[in-house]
Amino acid sequence: MNLRGIKIGFALTGSHCTIGEIFPQIEKLVNTGVEVFTIISPAVNHSNTRFGEAKKIKEQLKKITGNSIIKNIVEAEPVGPQKLFDLIVIAPCTGNTLAKLANGIIDTPVLMSAKSQLRNQRPVVLAIATNDGLGLNAKNIGILLSTKNIFMVPFGQDDPQQKPNSLISRMDLLIPTIEKALKKEQIQPVLIANNPHCQF
Numbered sequence: 001m002n003l004r005g006i007k008i009g010f011a012l013t014g015s016h017c018t019i020g021e022i023f024p025q026i027e028k029l030v031n032t033g034v035e036v037f038t039i040i041s042p043a044v045n046h047s048n049t050r051f052g053e054a055k056k057i058k059e060q061l062k063k064i065t066g067n068s069i070i071k072n073i074v075e076a077e078p079v080g081p082q083k084l085f086d087l088i089v090i091a092p093c094t095g096n097t098l099a100k101l102a103n104g105i106i107d108t109p110v111l112m113s114a115k116s117q118l119r120n121q122r123p124v125v126l127a128i129a130t131n132d133g134l135g136l137n138a139k140n141i142g143i144l145l146s147t148k149n150i151f152m153v154p155f156g157q158d159d160p161q162q163k164p165n166s167l168i169s170r171m172d173l174l175i176p177t178i179e180k181a182l183k184k185e186q187i188q189p190v191l192i193a194n195n196p197h198c199q200f
Contacts, residue, residue, distance in 0.1 A: 001179040001182070001183075003029070003032045003033060003034050003178070004032065004033030004034070005033060005034075005035070006033075006034050006035070006087065006182070007034075007035045007037070007084065007086050008029060008034050008035070008036050008037070008087050008178070009037050009038075009039055009079065009085040009088040009113055010036050010037065010038050010039065010065075010088075010089045010091070011038070011039040011040070011088060011089060011090045011091070011110040011114070012038065012039070012040050012041065012044050012061075012090075012092065012110075013040075013044065013090060013092060013096070013108075013110055014041055014043025014044055014047065014094055014096075015092035015129035015130070016043075016044075016047065016051040016052065018129040019044070019051065019052065019057065020051065021171045022091055022092065022171065023064065025091070025171055025172075025174045026061070026064050026065065027064055028175060029178075030064060030065060030066075035067075036064075036065045036067065037067045037084070038065055038070070039069070039070040039076060039109050039113050040058070040061075040069055040070070040109070040110070041108045041110045042108060044057060045071050070109050070113065072109055073107075073109050073112050075109060076109035076110075079112070079117060080115070080116025080117070080120055083120055083122075085113075085117060086123075086182065087125060087181060088113055088114055088117045088122075088123070088124045089126075089174070089178065090110060090114060090124065090127065091125075091126075091174060092127060092129035092168075093126045093127055093128045093129065093130075094129060094130055095128075095131065095132050095133065097111065098126070098128060098130060098137055098140045098144065099140045101114055101115075101140075101144065102139075102140035102141075102143040102144050102147075103140070117149075118147075121149060122149065123149050123150075123181040123182060123184065124149060125150075125151050125152075125153060125177055125178055126144065126150060126153065127152075127155075127169035127174055127177075128152070128167055128168065129167075129169065130168075131165060131166045132166075133165060133166060133167030134165040134167060135165040141167075145190070149184070151177060151181040151185075151186050152169070152177070152186065153170065153171070154173050154187060154189060154190050154191070154192045155169040155170070155191070156170075156192045156193050170192060173187065
């Protein structure tokens with residue numbers, strides 16, 4: 001599928017250990033001719049962690065996309081009325097964001113953008129990264145899997161022995177998921193063996 005000219009809102013939330021995997025995917029989208037506008041949660045906007053400083057993350061996002069970053073709810077509000085994006089991605093999508101989206105809690109620019117997108121019957125793609133995907137958040141994943149216009153990047157357990165409830169999407173499958181979602185189709189299979197060392 002030719003993605004040239006497509007406008008994507010690319011939202012990042014606070015799975016800080018996963019953010020490094022996201023930059024190459026944004027670069028791939030830009031290189032295919034997609035116009036990417038990033039949206040960040042307060043955790044990404046303000047938190048300095050061992051995985052990177054907030055300032056450097058924002059600088060890198062601006063450098064890759066050439067566009068400013070949506071950093072607060074006021075900046076996110078026009079997403080719906082102005083129909084700014086053909087598709088919104090949330091990657092990484094934390095368990096906290098999953099839970100709030102599934103239960104209609106809109107208190108960050110990422111969630112405001114997603115709600116506005118869904119209001120317009122436009123696709124939202126989730127690439128999950130959560131330590132409680134098979135715990136407290138299992139029900140929320142189920143809700144979102146059955147919600148119209150929400151599509152999931154295939155996911156699986158990343159460390160079944162040490163973190164049996166942890167789920168993470170295969171970020172290298174993000175673009176194929178986007179291509180399907182733009183046609184209102186869910187890529188299959190959704191459940192995959194994320195860890196090649198898993199024994200079944």
